[in-house]
Amino acid sequence: MKVKWGVMGAGGIARRRTIPEVVKYAVQSEIVALMDAAPDVSQEVGKEFGIGQCYSSVEELLRADIEAVYVASPVFAHAEQVKL
Numbered sequence: 001m002k003v004k005w006g007v008m009g010a011g012g013i014a015r016r017r018t019i020p021e022v023v024k025y026a027v028q029s030e031i032v033a034l035m036d037a038a039p040d041v042s043q044e045v046g047k048e049f050g051i052g053q054c055y056s057s058v059e060e061l062l063r064a065d066i067e068a069v070y071v072a073s074p075v076f077a078h079a080e081q082v083k084l
Helices: 012-025 041-048 056-064 075-083
Strands: 005-007 030-036 053-055 069-070
Touching: 005 012, 005 056, 012 030, 012 041, 030 041, 030 056, 041 053
Parallel strands: 005 030, 005 069, 030 053
Antiparallel strands: none
């Protein structure tokens, strides 16, 4: 059974490395939801990698059917995001 991941922050390193590598190589996990403060970014990246659940807030992402979260947002946002 695969672990269902959500990703906070869909641009930068997540788009260039994390998301493509999980999609390509992960055997026991899958990214099922994305969140980015810029809705167009999460939608674009979701479409690019076949991830259907795309959100623009942390609260929305955390309501999704996920079991783990990868925090790939800008460093300054981490503390506030992980408190939720």
